[in-house]
Amino acid sequence: MPVATPASTTPEPTTPASTTQPAVSDDATTPERPAWLGRRTLPTDAAGVVVPQTTPEELRDRRLATVDTLLPPVERTFTASAAPLGPEVLERSTWTEGCPVEPADLVHLTLTFWGFDGQPHTGEMIVAQRVATDVTSVFEILYQNRFPIEEMRVVTDEDLVAPPTGDGNNTTGFVCRPVTGGTRFSQHAYGLAVDINPFHNPYRRDGLVLPELASHYLDRASGRPGVIVEGDVVVDAFDGIGWHWGGRWQTLQDYQHFSLNDR
Numbered sequence: 001m002p003v004a005t006p007a008s009t010t011p012e013p014t015t016p017a018s019t020t021q022p023a024v025s026d027d028a029t030t031p032e033r034p035a036w037l038g039r040r041t042l043p044t045d046a047a048g049v050v051v052p053q054t055t056p057e058e059l060r061d062r063r064l065a066t067v068d069t070l071l072p073p074v075e076r077t078f079t080a081s082a083a084p085l086g087p088e089v090l091e092r093s094t095w096t097e098g099c100p101v102e103p104a105d106l107v108h109l110t111l112t113f114w115g116f117d118g119q120p121h122t123g124e125m126i127v128a129q130r131v132a133t134d135v136t137s138v139f140e141i142l143y144q145n146r147f148p149i150e151e152m153r154v155v156t157d158e159d160l161v162a163p164p165t166g167d168g169n170n171t172t173g174f175v176c177r178p179v180t181g182g183t184r185f186s187q188h189a190y191g192l193a194v195d196i197n198p199f200h201n202p203y204r205r206d207g208l209v210l211p212e213l214a215s216h217y218l219d220r221a222s223g224r225p226g227v228i229v230e231g232d233v234v235v236d237a238f239d240g241i242g243w244h245w246g247g248r249w250q251t252l253q254d255y256q257h258f259s260l261n262d263r
Contacts, residue, residue: 022225023146028118030065034058041163042212050164052207055216059167061224062150062199066115069153070122073112078143080136082107085126092156093126099176100185106174107132111139113149113171116225123152126174128191131260134241135173135194141237148225149197166212169199179263180210180254193259196234200226201255203246220247220255228255 034056042050073079085093089108095101107129115121120143127135142149152171159170160177174191178184180203187193195201202214209215220229228234228247235245244262246254 022223022227024114024116024118024148024225025146026118028063028116030063030117031058033064033067037064037167038165040165042166044164050166050212053166053212053215055213059199059213060216062169063116063148063225064150064169065117066119066121066150068121070110070124073120073122076120078112078140080109080111080140082109082129082132082136084108089126089154093154093174094157094160094176095174096176099189101128101174101190105129106191108154109136109173111136111152112143113139113152114143114146116148116150121152123149123171124154125152125172125194126154126191127194128174131192131241134243138194138234138237138241141240142234145233147233150199150226164212166214167199168211169197171196171198181205181208187259187261187263192261193257195256196228196258197226198256200224201228201247203252203254203256205252 042053044050085103085106085108090103095103095106105128106126108124108126109132110122110124112120113123149171150169155170155172155175160175171194173188173194175186175188177186177189179186199211199214200217202217203210204218209218217227220227230247235247238245238258243258243260246257
C-alpha cells in the first residue's frame with residue numbers, strides 16, 4: 001500500500017471553540033537551558049528506584065528554546081511529509097526483531113511545530129502507516145493554534161537504557177517498549193500512541209511521577225504553556241480522530257499520552 005504524504009499550508013492561527021490554550025508569540029523569550037539538563041543522573045534507592053524528587057526552580061515554568069536536530073522550516077507555514085522507514089531512520093529507532101509491528105507498517109513523519117521560543121521548527125516521529133494522516137491532521141491543528149512543543153525526535157535505543165535524569169521532554173510516537181510498570185507491549189510499540197511534552201504533562205500513578213523531576217506539573221490548573229487539560233485544543237484534536245487521552249484514566253493519569261486504543 002502506498003504511503004500517504006500529507007502536506008498543507010497554514011492560515012493565521014485560529015481560536016478553537018475549546019478551552020483557551022496558552023500560545024506562543026513571535027516575541028517569546030526563553031531562559032537559558034540549564035547546563036545540567038539531561039546530564040545529571042538522579043540518585044536511586046537499593047531497589048534501583050529513583051529517590052523522590054522536587055522540581056528544580058529553573059523548570060517550574062519550563063519554556064526552553066528548541067534545540068534543532070533537523071533544519072528549521074524556511075516558511076512559517078505548516079508542512080508535513082510521510083515516508084517509509086529508510087535504513088538510517090530504522091537503525092536509530094528502537095525497532096528490533098520481536099517488536100509487535102513490522103517496519104513496512106511504520107512511517108517516518110516530519111512535522112512543523114512551534115517552539116516555546118516563538119519560532120517554527122521541524123520535528124520527526126515514527127507512527128503506524130494507518131494512522132499517519134490522522135496524526136498529521138492533529139499536529140496541523142496544534143500548529144494553527146501555536147501550541148508550543150519543546151522537542152520532537154525519534155527515540156533511540158540509547159534513550160531507553162540511559163540513566164534517569166528525570167527532565168526529558170521529547171514529543172514522540174513509536175517506541176518499542178512495554179507499558180510503564182508492566183510486561184505487555186505499550187501502544188507506542190505498535191506506532192499507535194503519541195506523547196506530547198512529557199515534562200509539562202507527566203505520568204502519575206500512586207507515588208510514581210515520570211519524568212521524575214516533573215512533580216510541579218501535577219498542578220493541572222496552572223495555565224502554563226505546553227500543559228494539556230480537558231477541553232483544550234490538544235484533547236479536542238485527538239478526540240476528533242477518535243483517540244483516547246491518558247489524562248482521563250482512573251487508576252493512573254498519563255497526561256502526555258494519546259493512543260488509538262484505550263490503554
